[in-house]
Amino acid sequence: MSSPSNLKRRYRADKRFKLYGIAAIAFSLCFLTFFFVDIIGKAIPAFEQAYIQVPVTYNEALKSNYNKAIPKAYRRLVSKAFLRTLPQKLEAHPELLGTTQPEWALANHRVDQFLKQHEGHGLKKKYRSKVEQLYQEDKIEFRFNANFFSRGDSKMAENAGVLAAVMGSVLVLLITILVAVPIGVMTAIYLEEFAPDNKFTQAIEVNINNLAAIPSILYGLLGLAIFINVMGVPRSSALAGGLTLALMTLPVIIISTRAALRSVPQSIRDAAYGLGASNLQVVMHHVLPLAFPGILTGSIIGLAQAMGETAPLLIVGMMAYIPEAPSSILNAATVLPAQVYTWSSESMRAFEERTAAGILVLLVVLLSLNALAVYLRKRFEVRW
Amino acid sequence: MMTTADVFTWFISAIASLSIIAFVYARFTAIKIEQQEGRLHSRPNFFGWYAVSRLCVPTLGLAFLYSIFHMAGLINSNLLLFCVSFGAGFIYLFLGLKHLHKDFRARQAVEKVSRRLFFLAALISIFTTLGIVFSVLFEAFRFFTIVPLWDFLTGTSWNPDTAFLIGAGRDEGGAVPEFGSLPIFAGTFMITIIAMLVAVPVGLFAAIYMSEYASHRVRNMLKPTLEILAGIPTVVYGFFAAITISPLVVHAAEAFGLQADFTNALAPGLIMGIMIIPFISSLSDDVIRAVPQPLRDGSLALGTTHAETIKNVVLPAAFPGIVAAFLLAVSRAIGETMIVVMAAGLRPNLTANPLEGVTTVTVKIVEALTGDQEFDSAFTLAAFALGLVLLIITLVLNIGSTIVVRKFTQRYE
Structure with a gap:
């Protein structure tokens, strides 16, 4: 069927195909290297x-x-x-x-x-x-440049620092954790362990998958229309930002918690039921503790995502000029990514390196959070 | 005068400390009963939790009702809040304390409450969706009473500058504001197409390499490394696109004798494409690996090369999953905000030239809502109309990807 030359052509095509794959990987890795070298190079002078x-x-x-x-x-x-x-x-x-x-x-x-x-x-x-x-x-x-870590924003580039933004980020993330993690875990427990298999439960599941794919900026519109205009939460406050991000993080936490709960084998539940435990006791005493590492990992990844998010926070007004760290969750605050955004739109040359330095701080925190999640997954992973 | 924050703090600390007292009291009562009358039906802790639930359910319920009325502006009395909610909580708790005896089924009572609590938590996700839909729909509806829907969808000129003057009652006979969104959507789709032109080939070939060629160890290293690309905040990509890539594009265009704007569509499109690579590669990698090995073995046994097997057997089998990943990636690209806000232009521009500046839906939303404009002007309401279209597009794409997966995925038993 195939003459030798034809066979050669096919082998060449085969090699070429593999080469495309390698090229794709190499392209991505090169970009990643270029990106980090560029950002670090721009940040170091700051x-x-x-x-x-x-x-x-x-x-x-x-x-x-x-x-x-x-x-x-x-x-x-x-x-x-x-x-x-x-x-x-x-x-x-x-x-x-x-x-x-x-x-x-x-x-x-x-x-x-x-x-x-x-x-x-x-x-x-x-x-x-x-x-x-x-x-x-x-x-x-x-x-x-110690000022960069000990001061808030300033109109004088030489005096501008990230402290206020970092404190704002911490406050916002605290609210996000306090709201999103309990609600997310409870939702996941309900769907995995208690929910009857009916249309309503399926509707909730479809709905959560859709929420996970809705663009983050639409959560900003929700925050503006509901939290600020209807509920009267102060604009630019850490509370408004935290609640908005909590709703955005919720689907991530629900999905990862469900996966963690599902990975606990049925035999554990059966054994607990066999000893006379009730539905709630099985979940609280056996399933949840075993699923805890997975839940923790999922929550950290969700929070890392929330921490890098900017668009919904711009919509709820968290790009204000904040020279001092906020003292309450109702005061105007800004977060690290929003600070990066405001600095990047400043025309002074000195702000460009500060923007890059702010980005570097953000990336270091985010990458360590993700590394922590990977470490925890490896450390506590149980193979059943 | 107490601020809302004070009221909230006081309320939370009051209910927390009272709950602890109720828990401890009921638990010790239960232990005493057990010592005197023999083994209880439920463990003492459940008696404690029962007391907490009797206190908290009416208190929190009434406080919730109060805050709704408060937001509607009907009542404003902190004293009323504390008296009514805690009063009801106490009465309900004291009625409940009568139940504390040896055969009381405290566990069942607590489980009933906690199941309802879990159910309420699950409802919040429904409310989130409803909240997004209604907040966008309501304001968009107000916008469409000012600007006809048809003009919005088919107009080719977006020129809202005078809208906020009219909103402020200072219509000085200037130009009529125009809200034709076609150039904005054209810009969005152009940047999305550029992004997909980068992300699809690179992501797909990366997935094929990782799942079909790479060893287990290499794959375990490559996949998390690629996923770093998805973990980088979009504001960082935006800075990178605006400061590093845009000038590169301009210089490259000059080298070919072309004129490029500094806010060209190419730079944000390219960077967005790179951001999306891991979406395509991870999702495609999963579906390609889900194709059963016997299919490959059968094809290879017929004498095909590795590449031919992948092209003719593996990829067709994985095709529905890849299409689903593609649709999700498109919805991601359309809704992406920071990269385009920082690197794409502000001027709506109906063009097919990627070297010119274009603007996108998300840019216009951010522009309209971060300024100091009156909230009621057509200019800010337009943001919600754009948000509505964005919501509809992403929902259609998500549902489309779900249907593709459900309808067309082959089951290999």
């Missing part, structure tokens, strides 16, 4: 920040106008975030009045970007030689 040594004169004029504390030549180089702390400092230490001291001040983001040789740094030409000279004289040095 962890260093320039500081300038300036002579600070503590005088009476400083109390009304903090700009007067330093010589004019430095005013455009130093961050306002440093200058505006001076009046308080003088109040706390009145003995400083009338003295002049060299102090290390946070540098303006333009100076910082100029010295990092980033395009679009925005430092005016007349300051450049001065900055370079100061840098040669070691009057400007780069230090670890």
Whole structure:
């Protein structure tokens, strides 16, 4: 049937087909590498920040106008975030009045970007030689950017940090956990262990599968229309965001909990029934503890998903400018992904590296959550 | 004056501490009865839980009713809330405490309550769906009383800028706002098509390689690695598409002598496609592996090459599952928000050129709802109309994928 040349052609086609598969995998892996290298490369400069040594004169004029504390030549180089702390400092230490001291001040983001040789740094030409000279004289040095982890958002790029957003994320996730996990687990228990096999139960099951595939932005519309407009939850609050994300995470938790419950073998249930346990006792004392690792893994994956979610939170207003960590779940808050979004739309060059650094923080947290889930699954997996 | 948060905190702490007291009291009563009169019908813990349920069911029920009336603006008295709900809880609890005797079937009573609790939890998912449908439907309906449905669906010009002026009562005889959504849907479909052109071949071939060629160990390493792509937050992809990929596309286009916008459709489309690769590859991998080995063995025994077996036997057998995965991926791409918000344009543009900026349904929803516009203007209501269409499209795709799987999957016994 097949001549030798035909056979050769078929073998070549066979090899080519395998090669397509390898190419597809290689493409994905290359992209992944390129992506991480690019993001990390953009983020690393943000962890260093320039500081300038300036002579600070503590005088009476400083109390009304903090700009007067330093010589004019430095005013455009130093961050306002440093200058505006001076009046308080003088109040706390009145003995400083009338003295002049060299102090290390946070540098303006333009100076910082100029010295990092980033395009679009925005430092005016007349300051450049001065900055370079100061840098040669070691009057400007780069230090670890601790502000990035200890401050909230700021309009001054050099002073902006992720703390408020991280705290907001923690609050939102706490609400999500407290609402979604109990309801999700109870729903799964009902569907797996108690529900009669009728049309209504099937409707719930179909409904949950549909919910899992609904675009997240529609949950934002639900949050806006129901939680904020009808129930009166404050806009931008962690409560509004947490409830919205809880509804979004619910299907994920239900589906993974059902899988975990289903993987507990029937013989365990039969044995418990045989000893006279009731339906509820079988579930609570035997099935649930055995399914716990699976439930935990599913919940962590659901929460990791919720943590990276942005779109529904934008709709419920969680992209506000938040310089301080929120003190209550009813206060305006922002979350890490939303902070990344707001920074990415800032035009200042210094915000680009901060955006990348925020992304890096987000990715590290998310990847460790996922790794934790994988570890827990491996560690507690029981083969029946 | 107590804020809502204070009321909530007080209510929760009151009901929690009273529940503990009720539990401890009923449990100890039960233990005492057991010591005096012999073995109880149910274990003492069930007596405790019974007391808790007697307290909490009426209290929480009435508090729930109160909050509905409160939201409707009918009543506003915290004193009333506490008196009525806790009063009813106490009365019901004291009536229940009479039941505490040796033969009381506390376990059955508790199980009945907990089964109902589980059922209520299951209802929440139904309410979520209803909530999404009604919140979108209601506002969209208001929009369609302003803008006719037909104009919305077939109009080719989206120009709502003057709508919020009219909404604010400042109609200064400017241009009439136009809400023709065709260019927006065209943009959505263009980006979706670009994404699928990337995701389908790469995802499918990756799935074929993982399930048919790779060793068990390699597959166990590759699959989670690929799934990292699906775990990266979309806002990160959006930043990456806007900052890194868009300029690359512009430079590449220049190299071919073409003009490309910085907010071109290609960059978000490509990145979205990469995000979707793991959906296609994981789901297809599962269905390909579900094809029984004897089918492959039979085909190979007839003298076909490995690739021919895959193309002619394995893939046709797995086809319904692959189609279902494809439909889910399309619905995912259409509903994706952050990538297009950050990397695609804002200007509705009816074009077939992927190097131009286009806008999508989700971009317009975000744009309309994150500004400072009046909530009642046609501009913000339009977001809900777009949301309604988005909801319908995704539901149709989901149901379509379910039907494909149910109707066409071969059963090999």
